[in-house]
Amino acid sequence: MSELVFDDVSVRYGSRRHALTAVAGAHLTVPSGQVVGLVGESGSGKSTLARAAVGLAPLARGRILLDGTDVRALPRRHRPLQMVFQDPYASLDPRMTVGASIAEALPRARDRGRADRRTEVARLLDQVNLDPDRASMLPGQLSGGQRQRVAVARALAGRPQVVIADEITSALDVSVQGAVLNLMRDVQRRLRLSMLFISHNLAVVRHLSDHIAVMYLGAIVEAGPTEQVLADPQHPYTRDLLAAVPRRTSAWDIATEPALDTAEPADPHHPPTGCAYHPRCPAGPLAHAGRDVCRTTDPAVAAATRPHRAACHFALPKEPREDGSS
């Protein structure tokens, strides 16, 4: 079991006039053996944060630590950190059999013979509920859901302690999404993995996640235990995401004001001043006279003083604890 910590992480793409800050000062912890669901609309920087953890995006600032060790110091091959991507076509070589793809990801062991590798591949296929006979097939002969299971098996072959799953059901038919989500939950529990589970869809992450983190325009604007965030969302953007989820139960009961639809979509090349959400915010200056603080002051600065570290000036303050600690 391992803890993954994003400590004040910023990622910039491009340079000078075309520079874009895709992630800005993100703090996030994936506790050992737990699932953190990361949600936010497309372009909010979720994949960039994930890619930074596996060395695929450059850090402009901050550190990413696995049990206290900078991930940049981890061995390149067979990192204890593995990622599963949205598109299994992109992560599987179409000319390689399923078995060869998985075997390639097994840690190198000099004493491991072919029979041994075959047994290990069969075990991994079984772990993702695929028949070991599939080992001889090519990715093109499998369904989308089966291919994604193979991608998961390949990630597990590296014996990771932490798995980052980035929109892994987004490209799948709705009919198979649930099965892949259940598989991830089973595998996570059985292997006691720490997992960062990313989706633009809150409905997808909430059943799987112990904690939820919400991202908007490169910043984590709210994070906390799943039930607490769902029952008592502090950031207007979180409330907006929740309002988009069909309510099967009345787990939360909030008067949700929709985001202002007159507003321009977020443009990471020209982030708004103050609170990045203010041009769309139903609790902000466009809807409430006198809330100019949203235009002038970054709410992230005092986030630690609010429940769920909410980056909103108008989130409630944290209730003081009786012992005086915070």
Ligand SMILES: Nc1ncnc2c1ncn2[C@@H]1O[C@H](COP(=O)(O)OP(=O)(O)O)[C@@H](O)[C@H]1O
């Ligand atoms: N390689 C890249 N070069 C330049 N800009 C990028 C690159 N990858 C992503 N971006 C930009 O960074 C921002 C965040 O993107 P991304 O991390 O993919 O968000 P998400 O996964 O939440 O949709 C977007 O504005 C996107 O256009």
Ligand SMILES: [Mg+2]
């Ligand atoms: Mg993405």
